[in-house]
Amino acid sequence: MALITRSQSEADRAHLDAAVDAGVSVNAGAGTELGTGAQTRTLGTNLSSALRPLPGESACGDQLDAWLIDTGLRLAVADGLGHGPEAQRAAVTALDELRQASPGLELAELFARCDQALIGTRGVALAVVDVRPDAGQVLHASVGNVRTLLIHQDKVRRLGGARGIVGAGFRALRPERFVLAPGDWLVLYSDGIAENADLATALAEADLEPDPNHVPENSLASRLLARWASDRDDASLLLYRHV
Numbered sequence: 001m002a003l004i005t006r007s008q009s010e011a012d013r014a015h016l017d018a019a020v021d022a023g024v025s026v027n028a029g030a031g032t033e034l035g036t037g038a039q040t041r042t043l044g045t046n047l048s049s050a051l052r053p054l055p056g057e058s059a060c061g062d063q064l065d066a067w068l069i070d071t072g073l074r075l076a077v078a079d080g081l082g083h084g085p086e087a088q089r090a091a092v093t094a095l096d097e098l099r100q101a102s103p104g105l106e107l108a109e110l111f112a113r114c115d116q117a118l119i120g121t122r123g124v125a126l127a128v129v130d131v132r133p134d135a136g137q138v139l140h141a142s143v144g145n146v147r148t149l150l151i152h153q154d155k156v157r158r159l160g161g162a163r164g165i166v167g168a169g170f171r172a173l174r175p176e177r178f179v180l181a182p183g184d185w186l187v188l189y190s191d192g193i194a195e196n197a198d199l200a201t202a203l204a205e206a207d208l209e210p211d212p213n214h215v216p217e218n219s220l221a222s223r224l225l226a227r228w229a230s231d232r233d234d235a236s237l238l239l240y241r242h243v
Contacts, residue, residue, distance in 0.1 A: 046243050047075075050221035051236040052192075052229055054083045061087025062190045062236035065095050070103045073131040075238055077146045079190040081122040081165065083234050090121035094166060098128065107141040107175040111166060118167025126166045127188050131180065131240065138186065141175040149199060150178055151185040156200045184242045192235030197228040203239075 053060035061080035066073060078094040080087030097117045101110055107128055118124065125144025132138065140148055142161030150157045157178070164170025180186075187199050206220055221237050229235035 046241040047239065048221040049236070049238045050225040051234070052225060053234050054192075055231050057083055057234075059083075059085040059088045060234050061091055062192065062234040063088070063091035063095050064188070064236050064238045065099070066238065066240075067099065069130065071130060071132045072134070073240075074098070075129040075131065075186065075188060075240060077127050077188040077190060077236055077238055078166075079125040079144070079146050079192075079234070079236070081124065086122050087234070090118055090124050090167060093118055093121060094124045094126055107139060108173055111141060111143060111170070111173055114166050115169065121167050123165035123167030125190070127161065129186055129188065129240075131186070131242070133180075133242070136180055138178050138180045139175055140178065141173055143170045143173060145191045147189055147191070147195070149185070149187040150180075151187065151200050151203065152181060153183070154200075154204070180242050182242055186240040186242070188238040190234065190236045192230050192233040193225065193228045193237060194230065197224075199224060199228075202227070 047066050049064055049066075051060065051062055051064060053062075061083045062078070063080075064077045066075050068074075076095055076098055078091040080090035094114050094117070097114045098110060101113055105113070107130070110128065111126070114124075114126065125142075125146045127142035127146040127148050128140070129148060130139040138150070140159045142148060142159070143164050143166050144161065146161075148159040148161075150159060159176065159178070162170045162173040185200075185203055187203070189199075202224055206223075221239050225235055225237045
């Protein structure tokens with residue numbers, strides 16, 4: 001899964017300005033070139049991501065992003081079917097569709113729009129999480145094998161999703177709402193990371209601060225990805241720590 005990198009256009013600068021105004025620290029650096037190996041970026045004061053294409057490939061079929069919306073923060077991971085340029089194109093298209101959609105659309109409508117936009121591509125597995133800090137809640141929806149964990153203290157909840165492929169049809173998509181408390185983790189990752197990876201334990205071990213406002217260090221996502229990424233697929237990981 002490759003990180004979407006964007007030039008510092010007027011829209012991007014406006015996004016960064018809005019983030020600063022909202023008290024979210026966003027890395028405004030030059031970013032890395034798409035699909036050129038393992039990539040890591042700290043997306044905010046409580047966000048960290050890492051991704052890596054299939055070893056030997058120059059394009060990455062996974063994409064991730066995080067951005068501000070009216071109600072808080074939106075997290076998304078898209079995993080294009082297979083790997084290589086066509087998988088990358090599908091995943092980029094999915095995230096672009098999410099970014100360009102009207103802010104008031106419900107998650108079910110967003111997935112329907114992505115499904116239409118991806119017709120003729122390989123399609124993607126997709127997970128979207130809306131973090132609503134004022135309400136202390138998250139809203140989650142997913143299709144396919146992008147996985148989402150909600151970790152509260154020592155309890156791990158695996159959030160469910162619909163079967164199918166965004167771009168080739170899916171059914172029974174049911175967005176779900178969950179309580180989010182300070183100190184909780186949201187972990188989104190593609191199937192390029194082993195399903196039995198003990199991410200909860202790894203995060204607990206990495207969390208040396210008893211303060212629930214402790215946030216992930218820059219290298220945390222990359223260390224976890226390096227530990228559990230498969231050498232037979234693209235791999236991606238997005239971490240969010242609620243403060």
